[in-house]
Amino acid sequence: MTTHPLLKVRDLRVVFRRRGEPDTVAVDGVSFDVAAGQVIGLVGESGCGKSVTSMAVMRLLPARGVEISGSIELDGVELLALSDSEMRERRGRDVSMIFQDPLSSLNPVIPIGLQITEVLRRHRGMGKAQARAEAVELLDRVGIPEPRRRLDTYPHQLSGGMRQRALIAIALACRPRLLIADEPTTALDVTIQAQILGLLSDLVRETGTALVMITHDLGIVAGMCETVNVLYGGRIVERAQRHRLFGTPRHPYTHGLLRSIPRLDSPPGEKLAAISGSMADNLPWAHSCAFAPRCPRVLETCLDITPDAETSGGRLLRCHNPVPASAE
Amino acid sequence: MTTFTARRKARIDELAGGRSLTSEAFRRLRRDPVAITGAVVVGLFVVVAALAPLLAPHGAAETFVELKRDLRPGTIPGPMEGFPLGSDQLGRDFLSRMLLASQQTLLVGVLATVIGLAVGVVIGTIAGAFGGWVDTLLMRLTDVLLAVPHLLLAISVAALAANPSQTTVIIAVAIVGVPIFARLLRGSMLAQRESDHVVAVTALGVRRSAVVLRHMLPNAIGPVIVQATLTLATAILDAAALSFLGLGDADPGRAEWGLMLAQAQAYLDVRPALAFFPAVAIIVVALGFTLLGESLREALDPKGSR
Numbered sequence: 001m002t003t004h005p006l007l008k009v010r011d012l013r014v015v016f017r018r019r020g021e022p023d024t025v026a027v028d029g030v031s032f033d034v035a036a037g038q039v040i041g042l043v044g045e046s047g048c049g050k051s052v053t054s055m056a057v058m059r060l061l062p063a064r065g066v067e068i069s070g071s072i073e074l075d076g077v078e079l080l081a082l083s084d085s086e087m088r089e090r091r092g093r094d095v096s097m098i099f100q101d102p103l104s105s106l107n108p109v110i111p112i113g114l115q116i117t118e119v120l121r122r123h124r125g126m127g128k129a130q131a132r133a134e135a136v137e138l139l140d141r142v143g144i145p146e147p148r149r150r151l152d153t154y155p156h157q158l159s160g161g162m163r164q165r166a167l168i169a170i171a172l173a174c175r176p177r178l179l180i181a182d183e184p185t186t187a188l189d190v191t192i193q194a195q196i197l198g199l200l201s202d203l204v205r206e207t208g209t210a211l212v213m214i215t216h217d218l219g220i221v222a223g224m225c226e227t228v229n230v231l232y233g234g235r236i237v238e239r240a241q242r243h244r245l246f247g248t249p250r251h252p253y254t255h256g257l258l259r260s261i262p263r264l265d266s267p268p269g270e271k272l273a274a275i276s277g278s279m280a281d282n283l284p285w286a287h288s289c290a291f292a293p294r295c296p297r298v299l300e301t302c303l304d305i306t307p308d309a310e311t312s313g314g315r316l317l318r319c320h321n322p323v324p325a326s327a328e
Numbered sequence: 329m330t331t332f333t334a335r336r337k338a339r340i341d342e343l344a345g346g347r348s349l350t351s352e353a354f355r356r357l358r359r360d361p362v363a364i365t366g367a368v369v370v371g372l373f374v375v376v377a378a379l380a381p382l383l384a385p386h387g388a389a390e391t392f393v394e395l396k397r398d399l400r401p402g403t404i405p406g407p408m409e410g411f412p413l414g415s416d417q418l419g420r421d422f423l424s425r426m427l428l429a430s431q432q433t434l435l436v437g438v439l440a441t442v443i444g445l446a447v448g449v450v451i452g453t454i455a456g457a458f459g460g461w462v463d464t465l466l467m468r469l470t471d472v473l474l475a476v477p478h479l480l481l482a483i484s485v486a487a488l489a490a491n492p493s494q495t496t497v498i499i500a501v502a503i504v505g506v507p508i509f510a511r512l513l514r515g516s517m518l519a520q521r522e523s524d525h526v527v528a529v530t531a532l533g534v535r536r537s538a539v540v541l542r543h544m545l546p547n548a549i550g551p552v553i554v555q556a557t558l559t560l561a562t563a564i565l566d567a568a569a570l571s572f573l574g575l576g577d578a579d580p581g582r583a584e585w586g587l588m589l590a591q592a593q594a595y596l597d598v599r600p601a602l603a604f605f606p607a608v609a610i611i612v613v614a615l616g617f618t619l620l621g622e623s624l625r626e627a628l629d630p631k632g633s634r
Contacts, residue, residue, distance in 0.1 A: 058531050060527060060530060060531055088533045088534075088535070088536075089533060090533065091531055091532060091533030092531070092532035092533035092534070093533060096531065096532065097528070097531040099524060099527070099528050099531075101524055104523065104525060105524045105525050105527075105528040106525055106528075107525045107529065107542075107543050107547065108525070108547065109547055110543075115529075118534060118538070118542070119532050119533075119534065122532075122535065122538075123533065167528075170532065171532070
């Protein structure tokens with residue numbers, strides 16, 4: 001890891017305030033680094049704060065009713081301190097994002113070619129013809145056949161996989177330093193999923209773009225990410241290199257997640273191991289561990305004292321009673 | 329071998345050819361009998377109105393000795409040689425007046441709708457794109473306009489003018505349409521603001537003006553365009569009502585269905601045709617626009633796509 005990370009998130013805290021209702025803490029002190037060209041994963045179940053984290057980095061959360069604190073530095077520039085127009089300059093050019101549903105993320109009334117050239121002309125100052133030529137090249141690079149003709153097609157005429165390829169082309173059009181992919185393959189078939197993931201990692205390697213993969217699918221993480229952050233209740237509960245995380249998961253939540261994946265070699269009829277219950281909504285970390293109500297290894301202290309994040313040997317862990325390193 | 333490559337190329341062309349939602353909707357319209365009925369009525373009306381000066385055998389204000397000869401209290405001459413629909417109460421050619429009046433109706437209806445649409449779209453776009461206090465202010469103003477029954481509003485506006493004219497009618501009818509268009513567009517703009525593709529395009533750093541005008545407005549305008557065809561029908565009815573009430577075009581040289589209907593009232597027992605034809609014309613034209621508008625709405629509804 002380099003000494004100067006591309007993206008440096010420190011103590012990010014996002015609180016949703018609603019009148020007449022208690023505040024919801026969606027992200028509660030998340031810190032992580034992404035180096036140039038690195039692929040990291042943010043993993044967790046629905047509501048763990050992974051999407052809110054990415055929206056906060058893009059500064060796409062609404063200004064009203066949302067309180068963001070902490071620090072998000074991109075290349076040494078504090079994003080949270082930028083004005084709206086300064087941030088707009090950076091979006092698409094320095095940081096870009098791919099969303100979950102490729103159909104609804106494309107403008108239905110405009111041909112996809114125009115949606116690519118628009119970004120090229122805005123950030124790279126290209127002329128009409130030049131942008132069109134570049135768009136053909138981009139579509140070709142993301143594996144869309146007959147790219148010249150595809151420029152004039154509308155999103156609804158493309159298949160799901162093609163749409164996601166087009167979205168990737170748009171997101172990478174200005175060669176951003178950082179790409180955030182928020183569940184980019186959730187809406188796709190498994191076969192297409194593999195193609196899209198392969199494409200993403202190829203492009204990221206070619207262009208040297210750093211990639212933050214946001215997903216609930218551990219299979220994707222295992223295949224792509226160098227470092228994996230496991231989120232629970234708005235905090236990172238475990239972070240480690242991919243091999244170490246999958247080889248010896250220490251946090252009971254990570255352990256449970258890995259055990260809940262069905263395996264080909266398990267005997268037929270065997271029950272899947274599930275993590276019982278679901279995540280609590282409000283202030284899960286106040287004077288206790290948020291995972292305690294669902295944790296199989298829960299101790300008395302877990303209900304009284306919030307566990308601190310401890311780093312040892314490149315692994316961050318937030319647990320009073322971690323799974324012994326020898327387990328599994 | 330050549331046939332194979334040719335066929336393959338044709339297939340590629342076929343698959344790659346862009347077909348927008350609008351052309352898809354148009355294709356659906358052509359198969360809908362209600363839409364065809366509406367389109368035929370509207371089409372005929374527009375053709376007649378456009379060609380009225382050529383089709384009408386006489387002028388709107390011309391009086392004729394042949395007609396005036398038989399014109400006395402209690403009798404108005406009916407159809408005769410050279411005057412297929414006979415005379416009106418002043419000895420003018422009724423057919424020519426009917427035809428020429430269609431031009432005024434189309435002019436007033438279209439202009440009032442277009443002006444109302446333009447103003448409404450501007451207000452709706454601003455309110456929907458900016459939100460906050462701008463939205464609140466504009467929407468409370470439109471609420472005030474919407475609270476007044478639309479004919480009453482048109483009458484009030486038309487009555488404000490010192491002397492009624494065609495322009496005051498157009499403005500009055502246009503103002504009635506503004507709040508409807510504004511509110512409709514504002515609603516769908518707000519829905520667009522939350523939509524995934526607008527968030528996605530914002531994440532690409534596209535300028536705000538482009539986000540609003542290129543990505544939100546074209547997606548939000550559909551229902552407003554449909555409303556415009558429906559409003560055209562009510563605009564025609566409102567304009568006729570204003571003329572009927574004496575707030576319309578004061579120029580005696582121009583024929584107008586609403587005014588003709590109003591003046592025919594006094595002669596209902598003598599020659600009911602004088603009231604019947606303008607009334608039927610107003611109803612048929614309004615119905616035609618309504619049918620077309622309704623089927624346009626159905627055709628543009630993506631859920632109804634086949």
